[in-house]
Amino acid sequence: MRRCCVWWAGSITKATHDQWGLARRCQLAHLQNLEAGIRTIEHRLSLPVGQMGTKRAPGGYRSRGEWHAKSRRLRVLQDRLAAARADREAGIVHVVRGGKRLARTRHHLDEAGLTEAAWRRGWEAQRWFCQADGESGKRYGNETIRVSPGGEVSIKLPAPLTRLANAPHGRYVLASRVTFAHRGAEWADRVAANRAIAYRIRYDTSRDRWYLTASWQIPPTPALPIEAALAHGVVGVDMNADLPHARLRSRGGTPTAAWRLDRHGNPTGSPRRFFYDLTGAAQHRDAQVRHALTRLLHWARTCGVKAIAVEDLDFAAEKTREKHGRRKRFRRLISGMPTGKLRARLASMADATGIAVIAVDPAYTSRWGAQHWQKPLTSTTTRHEAAAVAIGRRAQGHPIRRRTTPPPHDRSDAVGHRTVQARPGVPGREEPRPRIPGPRTRSVPPGRGANAGNQNAQHRPGRSAEHETWQQDSLPLSP
Structure with missing residues (x-):
């Protein structure tokens, strides 16, 4: 029974640690947002009133009144940044078990259409949690919350609650059985092989139902060239x-x-x-x-x-x-x-x-x-x-821009078409058009012949991405 208490204590500790880690990440994002806002306001305050902005940076404020209001907002943001930095250095996070939105709803019950009893019921349900991480090698992949292939759910009770057990070895078997509609075949394979599966039990007050969620870690997929x-x-x-x-x-x-x-x-x-x-x-x-x-x-x-x-x-x-x-x-x-x-x-x-x-x-x-x-x-x-x-x-790795069709010198097809897509290995596909000697029927304005194939000079300053040997590896974008 001592081992079971350790499992439950570990579950509570892990849930608290995950909540703290999420709050720390949100705290860092809040700090970065405050710093970005302060930099923008300081830049706009340093410009003359009414100065136009550019594509890269905003301009000055429109009026003296707006400039004064933003200067006061700058002081507010600086105070918030100082307080947030002090909390982060001290390792303090502000966490509301059950959710900040639900906590604020308590003061606006009429707008939410709830009574105090209904809100209290949802608040307590959100603060409840019963979860256990799995362990490979244990029966059905989890010793604390066990789900058999047939859907029978049993919970290993801690030592003070063993008197409530209705099954051998201090276990409590639930009356209802569960099924997994999403990825049920994968779950059955892991249960049959006694591989680790984590379970979480929650209560939905709006539907008056209990739900059991199963999760497991998927091995990383090898990167595809x-x-x-x-x-x-x-x-x-x-x-x-x-x-x-x-x-x-x-x-x-x-x-x-x-x-x-x-x-x-x-x-x-x-x-x-x-x-x-x-x-x-x-x-x-x-x-x-x-x-x-x-x-x-x-x-x-x-x-x-x-x-x-x-x-x-x-x-x-x-x-x-x-x-x-x-x-x-x-x-x-x-x-x-x-x-x-x-x-x-x-x-x-x-x-x-x-x-x-x-x-x-x-x-x-x-x-x-x-x-x-x-x-x-x-x-x-x-x-x-x-x-x-x-x-x-x-x-x-192909260029986005297409070349325009040159003007034909007659009605035949001898001139060809330059809009046909060329392979990357074709030499000269990104070079200027060759200069044809002899008299021409149509004049070329000054400076146009040299840059006829130079996409850098035509569209954007600097070296364009299409002129490089460019590759992008496949990458998982989730953090």
Whole structure:
């Protein structure tokens, strides 16, 4: 019985340690957010009132009144930063067992539509927990909470509660049996092999039901070489949230555009859209994201590809009011793009299906996709579907931009077409057009001939990503 008490004490200790570790990570994110806001405000306060901003940094404040209000907010943020740093250095975290939202609901029962008794019932249920980590070699993979292949649940009681046991060896067998609809075959295999399985028992007050959750650690999948991942093509995915609200309601939510590309970077077939609705409760939003990604992965497996390309976007530090000020519409737009959640879930779900996830540089994918791929494809191709093509080509190492067709000198086909996709090994595919000697029927403006094939001079300063020998390994994006 002493050993059983150690198991229960270890379960409580582990749950507390996990809660403390999560609070420490959230505390660090809060510190970084405060520091970013303070830097932005200090920069804008140092500029003259009314000075215009640039694409890289915001400008000064519009009026003296706004400048004064932001200077006062700077002092507030500095005080919050000092207090948060002091707590972190002292190892102090602020944790509410049961959740901060539920604790605050106690003071707004009328708005939540709850009585004090109903709130107390949910509060106590959220603070209850009964969980136990598994151990390989033990019967059915867990000695404390044991679930047989037939679904019988038994709990090893601690020493003070052995008088309540209804089974030998101080165990209490529950009257109900459990089944696992999701990954039930994997669970049965682990139970039959006595491999470690962790269980958690919780109570749902809204449904008046008890639930048992099983979890186990999946061994890491070996990294797939980039050449093998791209051997059968790639699916480019563009995640966005900027359609008009009326169209969102009519089409069923926010779209994720995807297009399949062959190994040479040419889009094949028709694009696909996977809609998800980010309104409602957190559980509803998570389910919508999970269902959209499930449909995406199933379609990718049907196409026979082994890789999905997404943009390496993260708006965690880009949606603060200190940076964008009164641009509330733009802040709502980028806040509605769940890039971090989509990437984390896509990486974890793709790992189970054997599909690699390739994160690419998001620079100019929407602009170049619309400029070079929206018109040459179909008349109904949208900007985001063209961006999906650009993302896929960047993951394959192909240039996004297409060359324009030269003017023909006659009506025959002798001049050929420069829009045909060339293989990466073809020499001179990124060089300027050759200078044709002799008289020309059409004049070339000064300075245009030298930069006819120089994409760096045409589009963006510095060396573009398409001119490099660029590869991106498949990486799990979840932390």
